Amino acid sequence: MANGKAGDARFDYIIVGAGSAGAALAYRLSEDARNRVLLLEAGRASHPYSHLPVSFGLLIDHPAANWRYSSEPEPGTANRQIPVPRGKLLGGSSSINGLVFVRGQPLDYDTWAQMGARGWSWDNVLPIFKRMENYEKGGDGLRATGGPLNVSEVPDQNPLYDALFAAAQAAGYKRNPDYNGADQEGIVKTQATIWRGRRMSTAHCYLKPAMKRVNLRVETAALTRHLLLDGKRCVGVAYEQGGAIKLAHAGKEVVLCAGAVSSPQILELSGIGRPEILQKYGISVRHELKGVGEHFRDHINARIIWRVTKPGVSYNDQARGLGLARQVLKYALTGGGFLSLPSAPLLAFLKTRPELATPDVQMHLVPYSVKDPKRRKLQDFPSMTGTCYQLRPESLGSIHIRSSDPHQQPAIRFNFLSDPIDQRTMIDGFRMVRKIMHANPLDAYRGEEFSPGAQVASDDEILGWIRNNSETAYHPIGTCRMGPGPECVVDDKLKVHGLEGLRIADASIMPTMPSGNTNAPCIMVGEKAADLVLGRA
Numbered sequence: 307m308a309n310g311k312a313g314d315a316r317f318d319y320i321i322v323g324a325g326s327a328g329a330a331l332a333y334r335l336s337e338d339a340r341n342r343v344l345l346l347e348a349g350r351a352s353h354p355y356s357h358l359p360v361s362f363g364l365l366i367d368h369p370a371a372n373w374r375y376s377s378e379p380e381p382g383t384a385n386r387q388i389p390v391p392r393g394k395l396l397g398g399s400s401s402i403n404g405l406v407f408v409r410g411q412p413l414d415y416d417t418w419a420q421m422g423a424r425g426w427s428w429d430n431v432l433p434i435f436k437r438m439e440n441y442e443k444g445g446d447g448l449r450a451t452g453g454p455l456n457v458s459e460v461p462d463q464n465p466l467y468d469a470l471f472a473a474a475q476a477a478g479y480k481r482n483p484d485y486n487g488a489d490q491e492g493i494v495k496t497q498a499t500i501w502r503g504r505r506m507s508t509a510h511c512y513l514k515p516a517m518k519r520v521n522l523r524v525e526t527a528a529l530t531r532h533l534l535l536d537g538k539r540c541v542g543v544a545y546e547q548g549g550a551i552k553l554a555h556a557g558k559e560v561v562l563c564a565g566a567v568s569s570p571q572i573l574e575l576s577g578i579g580r581p582e583i584l585q586k587y588g589i590s591v592r593h594e595l596k597g598v599g600e601h602f603r604d605h606i607n608a609r610i611i612w613r614v615t616k617p618g619v620s621y622n623d624q625a626r627g628l629g630l631a632r633q634v635l636k637y638a639l640t641g642g643g644f645l646s647l648p649s650a651p652l653l654a655f656l657k658t659r660p661e662l663a664t665p666d667v668q669m670h671l672v673p674y675s676v677k678d679p680k681r682r683k684l685q686d687f688p689s690m691t692g693t694c695y696q697l698r699p700e701s702l703g704s705i706h707i708r709s710s711d712p713h714q715q716p717a718i719r720f721n722f723l724s725d726p727i728d729q730r731t732m733i734d735g736f737r738m739v740r741k742i743m744h745a746n747p748l749d750a751y752r753g754e755e756f757s758p759g760a761q762v763a764s765d766d767e768i769l770g771w772i773r774n775n776s777e778t779a780y781h782p783i784g785t786c787r788m789g790p791g792p793e794c795v796v797d798d799k800l801k802v803h804g805l806e807g808l809r810i811a812d813a814s815i816m817p818t819m820p821s822g823n824t825n826a827p828c829i830m831v832g833e834k835a836a837d838l839v840l841g842r843a
């Protein structure tokens with residue numbers, strides 16, 4: 307790179323983490339050739355599997371592209387250590403995720419604004435959601451074309467999908483042509499970050515074009531250890547690359563985009579956070595901020611599996627042996643079939659109680675099933691899966707360092723299902739998945755419920771099974787929460803409270819959970835951060 311060497315003071319902006327938000331931010335900041343930008347990424351540049359949508363299952367536990375964290379044992383989830391995959395390569399988690407594209411509900415962002423995040427209401431963020439997308443079905447008042455991120459409806463066809471649509475309608479739920487439009491509610495064909503059968507990570511959509519610019523320097527295999535502070539001003543970062551510790555200085559700002567797990571970790575390693583936690587690990591307190599690592603939320607996800615009796619519709623049938631060869635050929639010739647699938651081709655956004663203003667649960671309806679949450683193997687028999695999570699969980703956990711060594715994963719405590727509302731909603735959502743799967747239009751397809759099985763029937767049995775078996779839907783947020791007041795970490799301009807020259811822009815700043823999968827909201831945060839940094843808001 308011509309401009310600026312890591313180790314000298316000639317960068318204007320340093321971005322830590324090249325994930326969903328960081329890549330979008332790097333793209334926008336480097337649009338102006340006068341801005342000299344350094345983007346530091348701990349992971350590698352790419353992984354060959356990443357381009358293939360179905361690689362979601364291959365990369366979910368892959369050491370070359372994934373941090374492969376796990377949670378602390380907690381009584382509310384039967385003292386299990388739940389896997390916490392996070393992307394570790396350019397594009398971050400957008401390079402390994404399930405490719406499902408969901409903006410969330412207007413209510414989500416209006417709630418953020420109500421909680422004190424001025425400038426983040428739905429009316430404020432809609433233009434950003436629009437400028438970032440190229441929606442293949444065309445633009446209107448709510449959707450747009452021409453943005454960097456391609457969004458397409460899943461092209462795969464399967465008679466099972468028709469039966470699932472009919473079953474949901476027979477169960478009393480409507481079909482919705484665009485859940486990212488005026489109304490989220492209903493059963494839907496998934497919109498995915500896929501273009502012509504290939505994954506559209508932020509590495510592809512944002513970084514690939516931006517890396518042609520001489521004013522953007524991207525360093526991979528560069529692990530940020532801590533921030534450089536001069537009094538209450540952040541002036542750069544110390545990072546590790548090729549066995550050496552290097553310093554990089556930011557003339558204007560450092561922006562942390564390391565995600566909801568790593569951003570609070572980097573703050574704590576830099577002496578920013580709760581004094582009792584920093585002191586426990588021998589880190590001197592540079593800036594007390596009680597909210598760092600708190601207010602952690604994620605989606606707990608229950609997966610129910612049914613046998614499928616009709617041959618040829620479940621991909622458990624078709625994705626092995628000769629069937630797999632056919633799928634590879636289909637993908638090569640048409641860009642479709644099993645290999646082109648996001649984590650679910652059909653979704654449902656539903657209300658567990660009719661009096662609710664908007665949906666409170668999301669389902670993923672999948673024409674196959676896997677053996678374990680790490681997804682390494684498909685089940686040996688034809689099957690289908692219905693998953694369910696509560697869209698806006700109340701239970702709050704935490705993520706804090708457990709060592710002063712940046713290579714040690716932080717302690718991740720979900721505290722799932724600690725709030726009674728979450729327990730009730732998960733039980734009701736679970737029953738609604740069963741209601742759809744047991745509706746008449748699926749009679750010709752559905753065999754017995756394989757997991758958990760019909761014997762799990764009462765509320766207590768369902769909740770007990772969820773506690774013992776559910777996983778995360780991989781949507782951690784909130785650990786550097788945006789808002790006013792001492793429990794928050796950044797203000798509505800994403801500036802860290804009480805410090806100069808430091809912002810945070812990733813899933814960690816979200817005050818509450820967006821109603822859906824979190825990639826699109828994270829990219830929006832990166833895009834909006836660029837406006838704030840450049841004073842364009």
Ligand SMILES: Cc1cc2nc3c(=O)[nH]c(=O)nc-3n(C[C@H](O)[C@H](O)[C@H](O)COP(=O)(O)OP(=O)(O)OC[C@H]3O[C@@H](n4cnc5c(N)ncnc54)[C@H](O)[C@@H]3O)c2cc1C
Pocket residue numbers: 322323324325326327328346347348349366391392393394395396397398399400402403404405406407408528529530531563564565566568569572649779780781782811812813814823824825826828
């Ligand atoms: C397996 C999986 C499936 C998912 N499926 C979906 C889905 O289908 N749809 C959806 O919308 N969302 C999905 N998500 C969630 C979504 O992808 C994430 O919410 C989103 O990508 C997070 O964006 P981010 O910018 O906050 O962090 P990330 O994209 O995770 O980026 C953080 C980046 O920072 C880097 N980093 C971390 N620490 C350091 C350090 N110390 N130094 C340098 N770099 C560092 C990381 O390597 C990473 O590249 C999924 C996530 C996972 C893991």
